[in-house]
């Protein structure tokens with residue numbers, strides 16, 4: 001294997017064009033060398049646009065290319081597990097978009113295939129690679145917030161295009177899968193624990209059948225709580241507040257931190273309501289997608305374990321499953 005990872009990309013996904021391919025092309029340890037689409041013309045166009053050497057008119061051809069070291073899978077959610085398993089069968093590690101599967105059972109099938117292949121697979125929660133989250137965790141670990149007991153997360157945007165994958169229930173659309181998964185992932189990261197109970201309220205789009213508004217609560221050990229709201233049909237916004245007995249952190253752009261501008265996290269000791277105890281911690285610009293690509297490439301090249309592998313993805317999926325069950329049962333469910 002070369003010292004640079006040669007990536008192949010499945011599908012001409014918006015997220016691939018908007019963020020991940022440019023990030024890999026400017027990464028330290030990788031280059032995209034091939035792209036596949038169900039439409040060969042689209043693959044050719046994307047290849048020309050991003051300086052990608054080979055374009056394929058089917059995913060199968062790309063997976064069979066022996067000169068590819070890793071696959072990026074940004075297909076719709078229902079194709080995450082099947083195509084990632086296919087890639088593993090071709091001996092290729094996979095960075096797969098979130099959520100890793102449609103449910104935890106499917107995620108565990110993937111884990112069995114991954115174990116059999118002995119190759120890395122990661123769920124593309126790029127936020128874990130942004131230093132603002134590491135900084136927030138460090139502030140908590142230093143004890144500056146006292147005892148951290150609650151997290152509140154909001155993540156919403158307005159999108160009513162019926163053709164968008166997010167508005168198609170049968171292929172894994174809806175707000176909980178698309179953005180609620182970040183609230184769960186980052187709360188698990190900050191609390192460094194798994195929730196014991198989950199409850200959710202879902203409101204579905206009458207035409208799409210997808211959850212367009214989901215609010216949920218997770219109960220973590222020692223009485224700690226996450227409360228979140230996510231939506232595909234509310235004004236664009238995102239925010240995380242972490243509350244402790246002696247202070248709070250606010251992360252104003254928690255999930256889509258820009259690659260070319262600093263972000264800030266706000267630490268406030270709560271001495272008054274006018275910001276008298278507020279400190280702004282600036283975080284230098286970072287392309288979280290590039291960090292993610294390099295972390296994955298590094299795991300392949302060094303054989304070192306990934307910072308978060310499939311165990312973490314399965315744990316996240318179990319929480320999503322519990323919230324989905326709760327939205328139907330109206331009761332607390334156990335992840």
Ligand SMILES: NC(=O)c1ccc[n+]([C@@H]2O[C@H](COP(=O)([O-])OP(=O)(O)OC[C@H]3O[C@@H](n4cnc5c(N)ncnc54)[C@H](OP(=O)(O)O)[C@@H]3O)[C@@H](O)[C@H]2O)c1
Pocket residue numbers: 010011012013014015016036037038039042074075076077079097098099124125126164165171177178
């Ligand atoms: N980490 C992040 O920041 C982030 C951001 C956005 C989205 N995502 C994730 O990335 C994935 C793709 O999202 P996206 O918004 O980029 O979607 P998208 O633009 O619709 O791209 C999905 C691609 O999958 C292929 N595809 C295969 N079967 C399909 C089908 N039945 N319907 C639609 N497309 C199909 C298409 O490629 P071809 O036609 O070329 O084959 C399509 O371009 C999702 O899992 C989403 O959760 C992650």
